[in-house]
Amino acid sequence: MPSLELTISVACSTGIESALRNAPIVSSLGPEPWNEPWWKAAQGDRSTFLYLLAIHLLAIAGLIFFPVPGWKIATATLVLTWLGGMGVTVCYHRSLAHVALRLHASVRHALIFFAMFNGSGAPDSWTANHRQHHAKVETPEDISSPTIGGFWWSHLRWLWQAGNVPLSRWCPDLDKPQYRFWRRLQVPILAVSLFGGLAFGWTAFFWLGAIRLVFSLHAQCFVNSIAHMRPHRQPGEDSSQNIGWLGVLHLFQGENWHGNHHAKPWSARLGWKLWQIDFGWYAIVLLEAVGLAARVRRPH
Ligand SMILES: [Zn+2]
Numbered sequence: 001m002p003s004l005e006l007t008i009s010v011a012c013s014t015g016i017e018s019a020l021r022n023a024p025i026v027s028s029l030g031p032e033p034w035n036e037p038w039w040k041a042a043q044g045d046r047s048t049f050l051y052l053l054a055i056h057l058l059a060i061a062g063l064i065f066f067p068v069p070g071w072k073i074a075t076a077t078l079v080l081t082w083l084g085g086m087g088v089t090v091c092y093h094r095s096l097a098h099v100a101l102r103l104h105a106s107v108r109h110a111l112i113f114f115a116m117f118n119g120s121g122a123p124d125s126w127t128a129n130h131r132q133h134h135a136k137v138e139t140p141e142d143i144s145s146p147t148i149g150g151f152w153w154s155h156l157r158w159l160w161q162a163g164n165v166p167l168s169r170w171c172p173d174l175d176k177p178q179y180r181f182w183r184r185l186q187v188p189i190l191a192v193s194l195f196g197g198l199a200f201g202w203t204a205f206f207w208l209g210a211i212r213l214v215f216s217l218h219a220q221c222f223v224n225s226i227a228h229m230r231p232h233r234q235p236g237e238d239s240s241q242n243i244g245w246l247g248v249l250h251l252f253q254g255e256n257w258h259g260n261h262h263a264k265p266w267s268a269r270l271g272w273k274l275w276q277i278d279f280g281w282y283a284i285v286l287l288e289a290v291g292l293a294a295r296v297r298r299p300h
C-alpha cells in the first residue's frame with residue numbers, strides 16, 4: 001500500500017512514529033467540511049479564502065485590460081514560475097515531505113523562498129498537509145480527496161475549509177528555527193510577490209503578480225484533483241494517475257507523473273521512463289553531481 005509505504009518511509013527517515021496513528025481532519029466547519037457551502041472558511045482560514053478570491057479577481061482584470069505582457073515581462077513571469085515550481089517539487093515535495101534526497105542548506109533555503117514567492121505557503125504546513133494526504137489517501141482523513149469531497153473540494157476548497165493539520169504530528173522534523181523563520185516571513189513575501197511588479201508598471205503588476213500566482217496555483221491543484229480521478233478503478237484502489245498533458249502546466253518539472261509518485265513515494269525521480277520528462281529530476285541529478293544534493297533515492 002503506498003500510504004503505508006510513505007508513512008513507514010517517513011517514520012524510518014525521521015523517527016516520526018506518530019505519523020502512523022490516526023489523524024482526522026480538524027476543521028471548525030465540522031467532521032465533513034466538504035458538505036458545507038464553498039464560501040464558508042474554517043476558523044483561521046478566512047484570510048486564505050480572501051487572498052485566493054483577490055488574486056483570481058486581479059488575474060481576470062489583468063487578462064482583460066493587459067492581455068499582452070511583452071517579451072520582457074513574459075520572460076520574467078516564466079522564470080519566476082519556473083523557480084517557484086522547482087521550489088515546490090524539488091524542495092517541498094521530494095526533499096522535505098518525502099525525504100527522498102537531502103539538499104544543501106543554501107539550495108534548500110533558496111528553493112523555499114521561491115516556493116513561498118509562488119504562493120505555496122510555509123514549508124512545514126505544506127509538508128504536513130502532504131504527508132497526511134499520502135498516509136490517508138482516499139479516506140475522510142485525506143486532506144484533499146476528490147473521491148470523498150468531489151472535484152472542487154480536492155482542487156481548491158480544502159485550502160480554506162479543511163482546517164489545519166497538526167504540525168507536531170506530521171512534521172516534527174521541521175520544528176526547527178530555520179523553518180519557523182520562514183513561517184514568519186510568509187505574509188511579507190506574498191505581499192512582495194503580489195504587488196512587487198507594480199514598480200515596473202501595471203502590466204508587470206498583473207502578470208508578475210496575480211496572473212502568475214493563479215496559474216501556479218491551479219497547476220499544483222490539478223495534482224490534488226484530476227491526478228486523483230483515475231477512471232475505472234475498483235473501490236479502495238489507489239486513485240492516483242499519470243497525466244501527460246498536465247506536464248505542460250508544470251513546465252515539465254515532473255509533478256504530473258503522480259501515479260508513479262504514489263507507487264513509490266520515496267523516490268526522488270517522478271518520471272521513470274525516458275519519455276516521461278522530469279526537469280525536477282534532472283535538476284536533482286545535477287545538484288548531486290556538484291555536491292549540493294545527497295542521499296538521493298532512486299526507483300528500482
Ligand atoms: Zn496524491
Ligand SMILES: [Zn+2]
Nearest residue numbers: 130134261265
Ligand atoms: Zn508526495
